[in-house]
Amino acid sequence: MEPPPLSSLQEEGEEGPTVEDSSVFSAAVVPPRPATHHSLHKYAPLDWSAYFDEERRVAIPDTDNVFNAYTTGSEGPVVFCLHGGGYSGLSFALAASQMKDKARVVAMDLRGHGKSTTNDDLDLSIETLTNDVIAVIRTMYGDLPPAIILVGHSMGGSVAIHVAARKEIRNLHGLVVVDVVEGTAMASLVHMQKILANRAQHFPSIEKAIEWSVKGGPLRNIESARVSIPSTLKYDESRECYTYRTPLEQTEKYWKGWYEGLSDKFLSCPVQKILLLAGTDRLDSWFTICRALTIxxxxxxxxxxxxRHTGHAIQMYLKNLHRTY
Known part of the structure; x- marks a missing residue:
């Protein structure tokens, strides 16, 4: 929900699109060029099984809600990962593959994302998302779960904080929040509809969607894009193209609720806490806006x-993120 500027996304050795021609990969604007063998291979999707051991369907009792979760690892605490708005559990694929020797990693698809299906996929209120995560953890582990560390990126960071603040998860040992703080998040919301509207909206192939995400979208790590982007798409039969699985622009009424009061909730969580921030260019404004967190x-x-040297989705860039956890 807080993508970095396009100028920071150009792949080394290639010319990326400028702001003026950022729609160059939209099928609705420019007829697609025939894909070359090189581009098909370079941006071909990668299967989740190269990073996780299992894909689980977690059906919540007495509801129509079924949540998709990727799991890996057999020993240690459970590192329970919550992705940002418009992403999926596979945004933690690279990090999971490196943590699995020391922890059990679970990365779920939140409501309205990835392969999860619910009675209302557009209800992304913080209360509903929080209830979903608590229900999934209880369904998977019962009343006596193993040690759990919650990790949340962006919108998922807000959900992780709310889950921890509810104090309903037994044996919760830690909270890791990835690149989201109340002040800067609230300030960015006025720009979000424009940012979402300026994205390429339709793609003739999954490979083209992956290519756009690297050259003109929110990712620069090709491997992360190849494994995660396919799960954020759906096929539009009427237009015969791929588009986004999650219509974030239709959920605006919930955005303020994700971040309002987040600083106080974060500080009140009775567990060990880590806040990961991307880069240093925003620190001055961060300290000014986020007085409670600074104190x-x-x-x-x-x-x-x-x-440093990552984008907003830190977990999709770092090879050594497991050392931070």
Missing amino acids: GQMQGKFQMVVI
Whole structure:
């Protein structure tokens, strides 16, 4: 929900689109060029099974809700991962493949995302998302779960904070929030509809969607894009093209609720806490806007780690993210 500027996304050795021609990969604007063998291979989808051991369908009792979850690892605490708006559980694929020797990793598709199906996929209110995660954890582990560390990116970071603040998950040992804080998130919401509208909306193939996400969209890591982007798409039969699985532009009424009051909730969570921030260019404004968190950090209430040379979705860039966890 807070993509980096297009200028930072150009792949090394290639010329990326400018802001003015950022729709160059939209099938509705420019007729697709025949894909070359090189581009088909370079941007071909990667299967989830190269990163996770199992894909589970978690049916919530007495409801029509079935949540998709990717799992890997057999020992250690459960690192329970929640993705950002418009992403999927596979945004944690690279990180999971490196954590699985020391932890059990679970990366679920939230409501309205990936392969999860619910009675109302457009209800992305923070209350509903929080209830969903608690229900999934209880369904998977019962009343006596193993040690759990919640990890949430962007919108998923807000959900993780709300889950921890509810104090309903037994044996919750830690909370890792990835690149989201109340002040900057709230300030960015006025721009989100424009950002969403400026995305390429339709793709003639999955390979083209992956290519756009690397050259003109929110990702620069090709491997992350190849494994995660397909799960964020659906095929539009009427237009004979691929489009986004999650219509974020239709969920605007819930955006404010994701982030309002988040700083106080984060600080009140009675577990060890880490806040991961991408880059250093926003730190001055961050300290100005997020006074409560600044004071909280000075008081030692949480650890803040700044990760340089990544985009907003930090977990999709780093090879050594497991060391932070």
